[in-house]
Amino acid sequence: MTAQVSERLIYGDKEIPLFTNPLSLYMKYSDIRFVSPHTANWRGYVGTWQILEHEGVERLYLVALSAHKTYEEILSLSDVFPDHDKVFAHWYTGQLRCPQGAQLEYRHMGYGSIYEYDLLMDFKQGVLVGKHARHNEVPKPKDEKDYSSFLRRGK
Numbered sequence: 001m002t003a004q005v006s007e008r009l010i011y012g013d014k015e016i017p018l019f020t021n022p023l024s025l026y027m028k029y030s031d032i033r034f035v036s037p038h039t040a041n042w043r044g045y046v047g048t049w050q051i052l053e054h055e056g057v058e059r060l061y062l063v064a065l066s067a068h069k070t071y072e073e074i075l076s077l078s079d080v081f082p083d084h085d086k087v088f089a090h091w092y093t094g095q096l097r098c099p100q101g102a103q104l105e106y107r108h109m110g111y112g113s114i115y116e117y118d119l120l121m122d123f124k125q126g127v128l129v130g131k132h133a134r135h136n137e138v139p140k141p142k143d144e145k146d147y148s149s150f151l152r153r154g155k
Helices: 021-028 144-153
Strands: 007-011 015-019 044-055 057-070 096-103 114-124 127-135
Touching: 007 096, 015 096
Parallel strands: 007 044
Antiparallel strands: 007 015, 044 057, 057 127, 096 114, 114 127
16 A cells, blocks of 8 residues: 555644544545545545644644545535534544654555654544653564574474
């Protein structure tokens, strides 16, 4: 699978990449469908999300959308959610992964590339309930000697 173009998250005054697709759960239970414009965007859309404080609580909102109805026809947020300038992601319970820092290893699949650290944010019904950073290391290369000794043990 090809590495995928990321969603976007506006948090504070920064826009950062988002390696999670919060809209996919909503789409699972709706009749909304998009088409893939190319192999780096199998889901057919890119969403821009924002964490906004509302009544003292940080909530996740979809604030922009660029989605392919057909290869040529691109829909916006107001096309998919009429009369909304932003949509509260009340359907989303899970963790958002935002890669940060330098890329340590490129992986040509989905959101598999590894970065210095990941900002992980936990949501329950669209409300931020926790966040922390996970520091990552460069993966160790596989030692062929170890692999060959493993094969010899099996004989």
